[in-house]
Amino acid sequence: MHRRGIVTVLLGLLPAVACLSAEADPPNGCTAQASQADSVEAVLAELQARASALESYQSKLDYIVRQPVLESQARRKGVLRYAKFDHRSYLRIDFNSLQYDEETEQPYREQYLFDGVWLTYVNYEGRSVQRQQMAEPNEPVDAFSLVSRRVPILGFSKIDDLRNQFEIELVETDETTPSAFRYLRMTVKPDSIYRDDYTTIDFRIDRKQGLPAKVVAVTSEQDVHEITLIDGRVNKEIRRSTFDLAIPADFSVETVPLRKSGERPSR
Numbered sequence: 001m002h003r004r005g006i007v008t009v010l011l012g013l014l015p016a017v018a019c020l021s022a023e024a025d026p027p028n029g030c031t032a033q034a035s036q037a038d039s040v041e042a043v044l045a046e047l048q049a050r051a052s053a054l055e056s057y058q059s060k061l062d063y064i065v066r067q068p069v070l071e072s073q074a075r076r077k078g079v080l081r082y083a084k085f086d087h088r089s090y091l092r093i094d095f096n097s098l099q100y101d102e103e104t105e106q107p108y109r110e111q112y113l114f115d116g117v118w119l120t121y122v123n124y125e126g127r128s129v130q131r132q133q134m135a136e137p138n139e140p141v142d143a144f145s146l147v148s149r150r151v152p153i154l155g156f157s158k159i160d161d162l163r164n165q166f167e168i169e170l171v172e173t174d175e176t177t178p179s180a181f182r183y184l185r186m187t188v189k190p191d192s193i194y195r196d197d198y199t200t201i202d203f204r205i206d207r208k209q210g211l212p213a214k215v216v217a218v219t220s221e222q223d224v225h226e227i228t229l230i231d232g233r234v235n236k237e238i239r240r241s242t243f244d245l246a247i248p249a250d251f252s253v254e255t256v257p258l259r260k261s262g263e264r265p266s267r
Contacts, residue, residue, distance in 0.1 A: 168186050
């Protein structure tokens with residue numbers, strides 16, 4: 001997958017970035033009948049409230065892309081950090097390993113940084129840097145607000161907008177003991193603006209924190225993106241210097257300026 005495609009999926013499918021989780025799919029025996037106390041509207045409203053209170057987040061990151069048609073899988077592991085400073089948000093992703101299929105996991109270094117204006121990608125294997133301007137310097141945008149223009153973000157997208165684009169079900173288990181998670185399934189409507197991108201997006205929501213714990217998205221090409229966050233810490237102190245990148249002087253740098261409204265992309 002193209003490097004910007006990876007970060008778009010990550011940002012777009014980490015609705016409010018949350019805590020750890022385990023299984024990829026809802027357990028067997030699930031039904032789509034929500035209790036009155038756990039209505040879809042109540043869950044979405046709670047997600048929006050929790051997301052608005054998010055000031056910082058950091059966790060280990062496990063990101064798997066499965067391509068059934070090609071019978072292949074790529075797995076990246078790393079660390080994710082997000083924080084707000086002086087009404088401006090910063091998000092940094094550091095990948096440190098890569099594993100293809102059943103091969104041995106290998107060291108692999110990639111970095112992504114979004115500072116409200118610039119999205120910076122550092123490829124240590126290719127010894128290159130790409131800096132893409134995403135907003136005007138005097139009009140920085142939040143990482144989630146930026147991506148929500150293209151990808152549905154639970155907690156950051158309006159409930160009515162989600163309802164217009166997706167059939168949303170709160171999936172409950174038949175387990176006798178209360179589950180620590182809620183399961184929310186979003187199925188793309190035939191006339192949805194996302195119909196060319198996704199078919200379904202499943203969220204596992206931690207009941208204690210009220211935030212998504214795991215996301216499994218199936219694309220229109222039937223690729224599966226599975227994102228797990230491990231040892232997550234919400235609203236714990238993160239230093240501003242954490243979001244400073246030390247780029248080696250001999251790396252090549254490509255700068256892509258902000259595309260103006262109505263301007264055609266360069267070929």
